[in-house]
Amino acid sequence: MSTLEDFGFDTLKLRAGYDPADHNFSSAVPIYETVSYAVGSAENYDNIAAGVADGHVYSRCSNPTVKVLEDRIAALDKAKNAVAVGSGVAAITYAILSLSEGGGRMLTTEQLYGGIVHSLDSIFPKYGLHVDKVNNYASIDEFEAKITEDTKLIYVESVSNPTAIVSDIDNLSKLAHKHGIPLVVDNTIPTPYLFNPIEHGADIVIYSATKGIGGHGAAIGGLVVDAGRFDWDSPKFPQFKEKNIAFRDLNGRDRSYLEAFGKDAFSAKVRSDYLTNFGAALSPFNAYILLLGLETISERIDKEVRNVEKIVDFLTHSEYVEWVSYPYLEGNKSRELAKKNFPKGVGQLFSFGIKGGEEAVYRLCRNVKLFSYQLNLGDSKSLIANAKRSTHGVLTDSELGLAGIPDNTVRVSIGTEDPDDLIRDLQQAFEASAFEVSKKAG
Missing domain, CATH: 3.90.1150.10 (Aspartate Aminotransferase, domain 1)
Structure with missing residues (x-):
């Protein structure tokens, strides 16, 4: 049997992330409309919490229907992980907050969705994140000139809303990595079908699944997609090395995101610190609707x-x-x-x-x-x-x-x-x- 890497896009959009044998042989992805899960025993819960056993505990954190959507999008993007959330704006917000804890700067362009421009100008500075913008989106030199020691990320739209301006992801990713920071790309408009930012060097991809992924204006949702390649063991990102009681191992030792998850530290942080604690969860019904849209x-x-x-x-x-x-x-x-x-x-x-x-x-x-x-x-x-x-x-x-x-x-x-x-x-x-x-x- 071939592995996921061997299948083409049109096979993955229908089958990735789902094995009917794991779901009572249902051909369609079931809607797991439940709050919590009977984990069987206190010991099994401890194993799930410590990361030594797989399983779901509470649907704000993870859900089997939502997980199929996450795994399918990750496969289509050739990524390591994806975290589904309640909206595209939540996806952008959680990704940026995860990268900018403790304050800093982010670099972007003037060609962004208006609601995000407002958030970057008026809301994020209240949390210690300040924004620098280039006037010429096509000038890599201008991007580089505006990078400082405090810059935590570069953020662009692969295709801009509403002017359909195309970003140079290849050269932006090289620039970001030269300065030890990740490139975050909002790929909402082209979707993974028309463009794969990770293949061009992006580290994190954002989707408002509400748009082209769902495709029918019937469900709101968002996704944070992690290529799983960036080295988070950096002085710029101490939050990934801080000990966290939520990741205590079975011996009672607190662990950091890097210790517990390695290259998956970013997606784990988005899920555990922001989705779990801030709560913009994607409903299983909306995940199901988005999966239906993804099929075509x-x-x-x-x-x-x-x-x-x-x-x-x-x-x-x-x-x-x-x-x-x-x-x-x-x-x-x-x-x-x-x-x-x-x-x-x-x-x-x-x-x-x-x-x-x-x-x-x-x-x-x-x-x-x-x-x-x-x-x-x-x-x-x-x-x-x-x-x-x-x-x-x-x-x-x-x-x-x-x-x-x-x-x-x-x-x-x-x-x-x-x-x-x-x-x-x-x-x-x-x-x-x-x-x-x-x-x-x-």
Whole structure:
């Protein structure tokens, strides 16, 4: 029988992390809707707690349904471990907090999801973490110039929301490792199907599974994925060498994360210190829904990418459109990197600028019939939003400018509908909006 490493992506998305023989031979992954587990004896509980026996104790910490999702994502990402949590934001927060205990700095770009920008600017500094940002996302030299002795991590989105800018993960990972810090990559938009950050040197990968992994807008969830390669035995990260009573061995000796888990210290810390104690647990039902979405991720995203290509072509030739931000277009700064690292596409999200400024954005969003105004992305249904006022509404005018989000930005997430229907919907909305303007003027 082949090992997991021998199977292709489309086999792993259906079978990794699950053996029916371990679950009463159920073909579908069962939903273990339970709070706790009958561990059999006090001695067996001690063995589980000490890490010398496998098992689940309490579903806030781990759950068999959730574990299948974790193991399946880890296999798809070619990672050592994954920890599932209640949302993508929880995944980002727990990963960053685990790396920045005791304070420090993190280095990132201006091209991030707006909610995270707000957290980095306003909330994390209250916990001793301060953020440095590069203005030119493509300049490795600028990244290096902003690394200090206190820098604990580099954090980027592999493909940015909403402008679909592509990050140079290969060179960023080399830079991070040169300075003894991990590279953390939010890979939500492309998903592991279109891009594998770990193969390009990333140490930690973040997903909002709510988006392309689930793919149907039916369940919220997040994942922290650990490549298991980074050396946490470093003066920059003393938290991994601190003794912890939670990892007392059977002889009553307190152990550190490094002693108890070795290369798995980071994922163990995320689970034990943050998921267990802060409690943003993923429900087994949501894990089941996300697993169902994962089974068709390749087919769904392939269709969405094909739809994107047709719609981008339509928009680039539309008299109503001022610009389109999509990395494969001529003149886009990310074009060569996208062609090299994303041969199957970057995902379903991109943005464009409509002529007429922000008022035109409102008119367009009001006149579309098929596109739904929602703040999700990666849904099998096509979505539209005014990024400046919604997903990035907490950014200042200066931050919006640096992020490349002018007043006339329209964010779209393309689904699996017939692309001709979507194009007709946009065209009729453009025309209806133009008619509103002419009617008002006349």
